[in-house]
Amino acid sequence: MTRTFPKDQYKTSASTSPRMRAIECSPGREPGVTSQRRNPRAPKGRQTLDCVRRVHRVISAALYAGSLASFLLDPRAHARGYTLACLRRSNLVTSRFLILVGLLALTTTAQTQTRKPPAPEKRIRYQIKLSLDYENRSYTGTERVRWVNRGDHPTSTLFFHLYPNVRMPGYLPPTEKSASGQIVSDEPRLDISEVRIAGGTTPLQFALDDQETTLRIYLRDAIAPNSAVELELKFQGNVPEIDPEETGLVAHVVQQVSAAIRSSREVRRARDTNFRCRGVMMMGAWYPVLAARDGDDWFRKVEPSIGDALMTDAADYEVTINAPRNVEVFAPIKAQLVSEKDLTASSTFVAETLRDFAIVVGRNLRAEERVVSGVTIRSIFRPDHEAVGRRVLNIAADSLAIFVKRFGPLPTKTVSIVDVPLVATLGSAEFAGFSAIASAVVVQFGIGVMKPCQPRRSRCSANSRTWCQFTPGTMIGTSSS
Numbered sequence: 001m002t003r004t005f006p007k008d009q010y011k012t013s014a015s016t017s018p019r020m021r022a023i024e025c026s027p028g029r030e031p032g033v034t035s036q037r038r039n040p041r042a043p044k045g046r047q048t049l050d051c052v053r054r055v056h057r058v059i060s061a062a063l064y065a066g067s068l069a070s071f072l073l074d075p076r077a078h079a080r081g082y083t084l085a086c087l088r089r090s091n092l093v094t095s096r097f098l099i100l101v102g103l104l105a106l107t108t109t110a111q112t113q114t115r116k117p118p119a120p121e122k123r124i125r126y127q128i129k130l131s132l133d134y135e136n137r138s139y140t141g142t143e144r145v146r147w148v149n150r151g152d153h154p155t156s157t158l159f160f161h162l163y164p165n166v167r168m169p170g171y172l173p174p175t176e177k178s179a180s181g182q183i184v185s186d187e188p189r190l191d192i193s194e195v196r197i198a199g200g201t202t203p204l205q206f207a208l209d210d211q212e213t214t215l216r217i218y219l220r221d222a223i224a225p226n227s228a229v230e231l232e233l234k235f236q237g238n239v240p241e242i243d244p245e246e247t248g249l250v251a252h253v254v255q256q257v258s259a260a261i262r263s264s265r266e267v268r269r270a271r272d273t274n275f276r277c278r279g280v281m282m283m284g285a286w287y288p289v290l291a292a293r294d295g296d297d298w299f300r301k302v303e304p305s306i307g308d309a310l311m312t313d314a315a316d317y318e319v320t321i322n323a324p325r326n327v328e329v330f331a332p333i334k335a336q337l338v339s340e341k342d343l344t345a346s347s348t349f350v351a352e353t354l355r356d357f358a359i360v361v362g363r364n365l366r367a368e369e370r371v372v373s374g375v376t377i378r379s380i381f382r383p384d385h386e387a388v389g390r391r392v393l394n395i396a397a398d399s400l401a402i403f404v405k406r407f408g409p410l411p412t413k414t415v416s417i418v419d420v421p422l423v424a425t426l427g428s429a430e431f432a433g434f435s436a437i438a439s440a441v442v443v444q445f446g447i448g449v450m451k452p453c454q455p456r457r458s459r460c461s462a463n464s465r466t467w468c469q470f471t472p473g474t475m476i477g478t479s480s481s
Contacts, residue, residue, distance in 0.1 A: 163285035332433030
C-alpha cells in the first residue's frame with residue numbers, strides 16, 4: 001500500500017540543495033523529515049557496527065584536518081579543481097587551531113606567573129650542570145636544589161621523581177644486546193649515584209621506591225616550617241634511539257585509527273618525550289624533580305596516564321649545558337652565556353618560575369624568531385623543513401595577536417615551537433615555554449607550490465586551465481622525514 005502526503009508538505013520540505021533533496025528522498029524517510037533515524041526493522045546486516053562508526057568519525061576528522069588528504073582524494077572533486085581550495089582552507093584552520101591550543105596550554109602552565117610569586121629566597125631553585133654525550137645518547141650531571149618547607153610541620157624526608165624510569169604496566173625489558181654486549185634499551189633511564197647536603201662531604205642515605213621512580217632522601221635534621229635546605233645530587237642517564245618509522249605520518253594515522261577501533265586510551269611512556277630520532281635528541285624530564293607537595297602531604301607515586309605525567313611545583317632554574325660544538329642546544333629561554341672550549345660548547349640558561357625544563361638538541365637545527373606584543377616567538381626546525389618552519393612562525397605570530405586581543409597578555413615572554421619527530425602516540429607535547437609538534441604534523445603547515453593542470457579531455461581545456469595541483473614533493477603528507 002502506497003502512502004501519500006499532502007502537497008503542502010512537499011512544498012515546506014523542498015530544498016534547493018541537491019544533497020538535502022537526496023537526504024529527504026532516501027529510502028525509509030518521509031518527506032520533510034531530515035533527521036537521521038535508524039529503522040529498527042532493517043535487517044541486522046544493514047546496521048552499522050559501533051567500531052565501524054568510530055573509524056568513520058576518525059577518518060572524517062582526519063580528512064577535515066587534512067591528515068588524510070593525500071591518501072583519500074575525491075577524483076571528481078580533483079578533476080573539477082576543488083582539491084586545492086579545500087586543502088588550503090582545512091590546513092589554515094588546522095594550523096591556527098593547533099597554535100591557539102598550544103598558546104592556551106602555555107597559559108595554563110604559566111598561571112603561576114600571573115600571581116605574585118614568593119620572594120626569591122622562598123622559592124624552589126635548581127642549579128644544574130649537565131654534560132651531554134650526543135653520540136652515545138647519554139649524560140651526567142650534578143644538581144643543587146633548594147627546597148623550602150611550606151607545610152605546617154617539620155619534616156626529615158624529601159621525595160624526588162625520576163620520570164625517565166616510569167614504565168607501563170606489564171612492561172617487559174628487551175633482551176637484545178649490542179656489539180659491546182650491553183642490552184639495547186627501548187626506554188630512557190635515570191640513576192642517582194650520590195646525595196649530600198650542599199657544601200658537606202658526608203653522603204646522605206636514600207632509597208628508591210615504586211620501581212625506582214621515586215627517590216626518598218633521609219635528612220639528618222628535620223626542616224622546620226618556612227625553613228630551607230640545599231641538597232646536591234649526582235646523576236646519570238641515557239635515552240633510547242627511536243625507529244624513524246614510528247614517527248611517520250602513516251604511523252600516526254594508523255595508530256589513531258587503531259585506538260578508535262579498540263576504544264582504548266594511549267598511556268604515555270617515558271620514551272615519548274625522552275629519545276633521539278632523525279638527528280634530534282629530546283629530553284623532556286631528564287633530571288631528578290622534587291615531588292609536588294600539598295601542605296604536609298607529598299605526591300609520592302608517579303602514575304602513567306594519558307596526559308601530562310609531570311606533577312611539579314614552579315621553581316627557578318640555572319642550567320649550564322656542556323655539549324659538543326657540532327650540535328645546537330635549545331631550552332625554554334635563550335642562552336644568556338655561551339662559551340666554547342676545544343670541542344665542547346657551554347651554554348647557560350636562567351629562568352624563573354618554570355614548572356619544568358625541557359631540552360632539544362640536534363645537528364643543523366635552526367631557529368627564527370619574531371617579537372609580538374612583547375613576546376618572543378621562536379620556530380625551531382630542521383633544514384629540510386625551513387619553509388614550513390617559517391610558515392609556522394607566521395601562523396604563531398598571527399595566533400598570538402588573536403590571543404592577546406581576545407584574552408589579554410600572554411603570561412610568558414618566550415614561546416618556542418619545535419619540530420620534533422614524536423612517536424605515533426603523541427601529536428604534540430607541551431612544556432614550560434616549549435611546544436613540541438610532531439614532524440608528521442608539522443609538514444601539514446606547508447602549502448605546496450601550485451602549477452597548471454594538464455588538459456583533461458572535456459574536463460579541462462587548453463584555454464581554461466585550473467590551478468589544482470601541487471608540485472611533486474610538496475604535497476601535504478608526502479614528507480615524513
